Amino acid sequence: MPNLLSMNSYHYRRGGSDVVYFDHAALFEEKGWNNTFFSMHHPNNVDTPDSRHFVSLVDYEFAQTPVQKARTALASIYNREARAKARQLLAGRQFDIAHAHCIYHHLTPSVFDVFNEAGVPIVLTAHDLKLACPAYKMMNSNGICEECKGGNLLNTVRNRCIKGSLAASSVVAAEAMLHRFLKSYRRNVTKIVxxxxxxxxxxxxxxxxxxxxxxxxxxxxxxxxRFTAGHTGNILYFGRLSEEKGLATLIRASARSGVAVDIAGTGPEREDLETLIAQVQAPVRLLGRLDGDALWSAVGSAKAVVLPSEWYENAPMSALEAMQLERPMIGADIGGIPELIRDSGGGLVIPSADASALADALSQIEAMPQERLAQMGQSAARYVRREFSRDRYFQRMDELYRECLRAPGGRKA
Known part of the structure; x- marks a missing residue:
């Protein structure tokens, strides 16, 4: 039985990358692989016997004193404990593949050369753009930024790309410069997904x-x-309420068009969005966090689902879930969103951060006959069920793993 090591900073479903971390491991176990998790301790973690070799918590939220904050900063740049725990893990068992998800700032790439030295191929899923830019969203308070592409990572500090903070931006820039010098990714990662x-x-x-x-x-x-219904609800956004999601633009577009929009989710922008809704008198409802049947009922009856993002989204799980429920999509032409909509024929693509264009799209969907909405939604669902199925994913990933194992130095399964 081949052995898989799944690595991720968090061992609970905190965001989309964590969902993929868990679901990937479960799928490979179902297909006959033996999976081991490697993560860090956290109060919200899911119980697992693998936690005995997890590393200590690295999180500024739990660092109170200046000394704790300094230690957290150093561990987020290069985690010596994670490296030592990786060596202990390898001393007790063999792995055929080490698959990394989001490990930077917590486990850190300090663990990579341990596996490389042991002949274990490393596959890394790029859930964001950290492999290119120190600021993994590739944006700052002024919007999308690619200034570091020329090689000067100090732009991260100059532009205060991390939360507008000089201190946080300096730590992230130092981390990126160190691992560029050590070639932590370039030298050790076999394949990037x-x-x-x-x-x-x-x-x-x-x-x-x-x-x-x-x-x-x-x-x-x-x-x-069973949650797939008609298109009788309002146009819906569901997800995190954060600045890069373009929700302020969506609210202005709703006010301009007069089209009602529902927003489901929680996040740091909630209060600002409430204020904006009142200021522009937009017909927008903030539904708060929806889970389980309540969420799927809202999605499955929405007239359409909107993704007004203003950052380089990857392949949003919310889009795939909505498309499965036969919802037409309105998506910004940024990141991986337009390829989902254009390839599926399941919606409208509009310029990112353009309230006027988004208002026009809201009006188009609002005026569209039910038959046309159903047509678009069914086209989206067929595409997702074909291209994003579990079996298709396993086949592609299994082939990639086998390619890594055949490469020089790869452990033979």
């Missing part, structure tokens, strides 16, 4: 070799079809 064609293209633009970056879209777990 890009879940969208856009991410593959962007990583290659920033200097990664074409044959090293492989397009393998994430799989979307099936959503219960």
């Amino acid at each position: 890009a879940p969208s064609r856009f991410y593959r293209t962007k990583l290659i633009e920033w200097g990664w070799e074409e044959d090293r970056v492989i397009y393998i879209p994430n799989f979307a777990k099936e959503v219960d079809s």
